[in-house]
Amino acid sequence: MKAELNDIADEVMRKYRGLPKDYAGHIPVGKGASGSDTSKIDKFAEDAVLAFMDEQGIGLNVLSEEIGFVDRGGKKTLVLDPIDGTVNCTRGIPFFSISMAVCSKTMADCDHALVRNLFSGDTYYARRGGGAELNGHRIAVSKFNRDDSLFLMFDGRDVAPESEKVKAMASRVRTMGCASLEMCLVAQGSAQAHYMNCTKRSRMIRIVDIAASCLILREAGGEVVDLTGNKLDMELSLDDRKNFLAYGDPKIKELVL
Amino acid sequence: MKAELNDIADEVMRKYRGLPKDYAGHIPVGKGASGSDTSKIDKFAEDAVLAFMDEQGIGLNVLSEEIGFVDRGGKKTLVLDPIDGTVNCTRGIPFFSISMAVCSKTMADCDHALVRNLFSGDTYYARRGGGAELNGHRIAVSKFNRDDSLFLMFDGRDVAPESEKVKAMASRVRTMGCASLEMCLVAQGSAQAHYMNCTKRSRMIRIVDIAASCLILREAGGEVVDLTGNKLDMELSLDDRKNFLAYGDPKIKELVL
Numbered sequence: 125m126k127a128e129l130n131d132i133a134d135e136v137m138r139k140y141r142g143l144p145k146d147y148a149g150h151i152p153v154g155k156g157a158s159g160s161d162t163s164k165i166d167k168f169a170e171d172a173v174l175a176f177m178d179e180q181g182i183g184l185n186v187l188s189e190e191i192g193f194v195d196r197g198g199k200k201t202l203v204l205d206p207i208d209g210t211v212n213c214t215r216g217i218p219f220f221s222i223s224m225a226v227c228s229k230t231m232a233d234c235d236h237a238l239v240r241n242l243f244s245g246d247t248y249y250a251r252r253g254g255g256a257e258l259n260g261h262r263i264a265v266s267k268f269n270r271d272d273s274l275f276l277m278f279d280g281r282d283v284a285p286e287s288e289k290v291k292a293m294a295s296r297v298r299t300m301g302c303a304s305l306e307m308c309l310v311a312q313g314s315a316q317a318h319y320m321n322c323t324k325r326s327r328m329i330r331i332v333d334i335a336a337s338c339l340i341l342r343e344a345g346g347e348v349v350d351l352t353g354n355k356l357d358m359e360l361s362l363d364d365r366k367n368f369l370a371y372g373d374p375k376i377k378e379l380v381l
Numbered sequence: 382m383k384a385e386l387n388d389i390a391d392e393v394m395r396k397y398r399g400l401p402k403d404y405a406g407h408i409p410v411g412k413g414a415s416g417s418d419t420s421k422i423d424k425f426a427e428d429a430v431l432a433f434m435d436e437q438g439i440g441l442n443v444l445s446e447e448i449g450f451v452d453r454g455g456k457k458t459l460v461l462d463p464i465d466g467t468v469n470c471t472r473g474i475p476f477f478s479i480s481m482a483v484c485s486k487t488m489a490d491c492d493h494a495l496v497r498n499l500f501s502g503d504t505y506y507a508r509r510g511g512g513a514e515l516n517g518h519r520i521a522v523s524k525f526n527r528d529d530s531l532f533l534m535f536d537g538r539d540v541a542p543e544s545e546k547v548k549a550m551a552s553r554v555r556t557m558g559c560a561s562l563e564m565c566l567v568a569q570g571s572a573q574a575h576y577m578n579c580t581k582r583s584r585m586i587r588i589v590d591i592a593a594s595c596l597i598l599r600e601a602g603g604e605v606v607d608l609t610g611n612k613l614d615m616e617l618s619l620d621d622r623k624n625f626l627a628y629g630d631p632k633i634k635e636l637v638l
Contacts, residue, residue, distance in 0.1 A: 147518030148569035211553055215531065215571040218475070218501055243501070244475055261404030274472065279536065280554040296468055297537040299556040312405035314472040 126249055128182050129224050129238035132173055136206060136222050137242050139172045140213075149216030165214055166190050169206030169222065177202075184226065187360055189332050201360055203227050203234070205332040207242070209302025218243040223304040225335035231358040237336035239304045248308045248340050256311055256343035265346040265372025266313030271295055276306040278320035282327050284367075290319050290380050303329060307337030310370050311344035318370040319380065321351060328365035331358040338370075346372045353381045382493040383506055385439050386481050390497035390504065392433045393426050393463060393479050397470075397499050400425075406473030422471055423447050426463030426479065434459075441483065444617055446589050458617055460484050460491070462589040464499070466559025475500040480561040482592035488615040494593035496561045505565045505597050513568055513600035522603040522629025523570030528552055533563040535577035541624075544578050547637050560586060564594030567627050568601035575627040576637065578608060585622035588615040595627075603629045610638045 143165075145151055151165055167190045174186065174194070186194040188204040202224055207213050209220030220243065226236040235252040248263075250256040256263050275294035277287060291297050294316070300306050309315040322328050338348050338356065348356040348370040358364045369380055400422075402408055408422055424447045431443065431451070443451040445461040459481055464470050466477030477500065483493040492509040505520075507513040513520050532551035534544060548554050551573070557563050566572045579585050595605050595613065605613040605627040615621045626637055 147515055148520055148571060150571070211531065216569065217555070217566060217571055218498075218503075241475075246475075258404055263405055274468070277536075277556075279534075279548070279556070281549055281552065291536070292538055295538065296558065297556060298474070298558050299534075299536070299554060301553065301555050309474060312473065314405060314407070314474055 125226060125236040126238070126251070128180070129226075129236060129249070130247065131180065132176060132182075132224065133222050133238060133240035133247065135176045136169050136172055137240065137245065139169065140242050143168075145216070149218070151214050166207050166210055170204070173204060173206055187332065187362070189362070192362060193360070200226050200228050203231070203331055203335040203360065205304065208304045208333055209300075212301045213242070217301065219300050219302050219305060221302055221304050223333065223336040225339060227335060227360060230360060231331050231335045231338060232355070234335055234339045237339035239308055239336050239340060241305060248311065248337070250340040250343035252339060252343070254343065256340045258308070258312055263312040263344050265311060265341070265344050266316060268316045268371075268373040268375050274298060274315040276300060276309060276315050276318040278322055282322050282324035284321040284323050287319065287321050290321075293379055303333045304337040307334065307341050307348075307370055310346055310372055311337070311341040313372065316372050317376050317380070319368075321367050325365050328367055330362055330365060331360065332362065334358070334368070341370055344372075346370060347374070347377070349377060349381070351381065353377065382483060383495070383508070385437070386483075386493060386495035386506070387504065388437065389430055389433055389439075389481065390479050390495060393429055394497065394499050394502065396426065396429045402473075406475070408471050423464050423467055427461070430461060430463055444589065444619070446619070449619060450617070457483050457485050460488070460588055460592040460617065462561065465561040465590055466557075469558045470499070474558065476557050476559050476562060478559055478561050480590065480593040482596060484592060484617060487617060488588050488592045488595060489612070491592055491596045494596035496565055496593050496597060498562060505568065505594070507597040507600035509596060509600070511600065513597045515565075515569055520569040520601050522568060522598070522601050523573060525573045525628075525630035525632050531555060531572040533557060533566060533572050533575040535579055539579050539581035539584050541578040541580050544576065547576050547578075550636055560590045561594040564591065564598050564605075564627055567603055567629055568594070568598040570629065573629055574633050574637070576625075578624050582622050585624055587619055587622060588617065589619065591615070591625070598627055601629075603627060604631070604634070606634060606638070608638065610634065
């Protein structure tokens with residue numbers, strides 16, 4: 125399955141690189157079907173994945189951002205965000221990805237996951253029980269040290285006030301705008317936590333955004349919980365929305381929740 | 382002067398790429414002279430610049446982060462941050478740069494500026510009165526539209542409470558941890574503002590961080606002001622520290638200050 129996921133990522137990266145861009149890497153997207161500027165590039169990448177899966181005979185169902193659930197007669201489902209960090213992608217900010225997880229009934233039973241940074245090509249992969257890797261090298265989370273720590277924070281208009289106290293726990297914070305890659309930064313020990321506490325349901329995380337990086341982080345020794353402290357799980361549906369805390373060191377869960 | 386600045390950036394990028402890194406791009410830095418984990422990589426890059434300038438006979442004085450002011454008998458001074466976004470660089474977060482500005486007496490008289498993204502190689506350059514470019518293509522700021530806007534915010538432990546109201550003006554926010562590249566994102570129209578309002582003097586911006594990107598942004602049609610609304614200027618000294626607002630559209634200045 126690793127090879128198939130890699131092939132899909134290669135295909136999307138090839139298509140992305142072939143797109144016309146202005147000098148600053150902006151993609152002139154126009155309005156997509158959903159009326160947003162950004163959905164057109166997602167649709168473009170999603171179409172590329174579906175066509176490639178047909179062509180290669182990859183027998184998985186698909187749950188994806190634009191198209192929803194596609195029954196392709198498979199036993200398992202590819203949970204897909206064809207472009208995670210779409211705003212970054214269309215604005216020329218070099219931090220966005222494709223995120224793919226192979227699940228059966230819920231997010232928790234995911235057994236293969238791949239996240240590719242579509243700008244740099246860096247590839248994160250995990251198999252359930254088999255560890256997590258970046259470009260073929262085993263990765264692992266890092267310990268939390270208050271004076272030398274970095275937290276990745278959901279932030280902006282719809283952030284919950286509780287975020288302020290979490291932010292104050294870390295010596296540095298970042299808001300990078302691509303949840304899957306931010307989770308992978310925790311998995312590789314670059315950051316110690318990723319926290320989303322959003323007041324607006326429609327901006328909370330969905331399974332397509334987080335399923336892959338969730339397995340990668342768990343296989344790297346970390347954990348992801350909802351804000352009541354339970355291990356995060358999500359239904360195979362675009363309607364399920366959650367806030368979450370992802371961390372490398374369990375001390376962070378005690379401090380934050 | 383453009384060629385010389387480009388040559389220096391090439392040299393630092395070559396040296397950076399030659400450094401041993403772990404799987405995740407972390408650089409094992411150890412403690413530097415200033416006691417921080419990060420100063421060692423800055424010193425390494427600074428040494429590379431100074432040696433290269435001697436070798437090539439580039440007759441500028443230097444004002445740089447680690448070494449301070451070096452009188453090399455020049456009429457002008459290279460205001461240098463050898464690695465801007467050091468925390469990103471050492472932690473394997475792919476967003477850091479070298480920042481170089483050629484100044485005479487203060488930041489405002491800067492006449493050449495170059496910022497290189499050391500991860501991707503993207504190069505921003507401006508000559509006073511000659512416009513700003515990214516990889517040789519002219520760049521320009523973008524208009525502010527409240528519903529489709531992105532602000533780059535200084536954030537974390539030492540952020541001033543006023544930042545909250547500024548954050549709320551934009552539909553999206555990012556905190557990327559590299560001021561020079563964040564300024565360049567405003568210059569290229571990817572973001573509409575970069576705002577730093579920090580309560581701790583030692584974390585406010587210095588001339589070495591901002592001189593180059595300040596010229597680049599101004600030549601791209603934007604402006605940088607201090608938080609009283611005056612055009613930002615800084616002395617040729619590491620002791621001068623400021624907060625600031627950088628923007629593409631003058632409407633933002635009216636709204637924020």
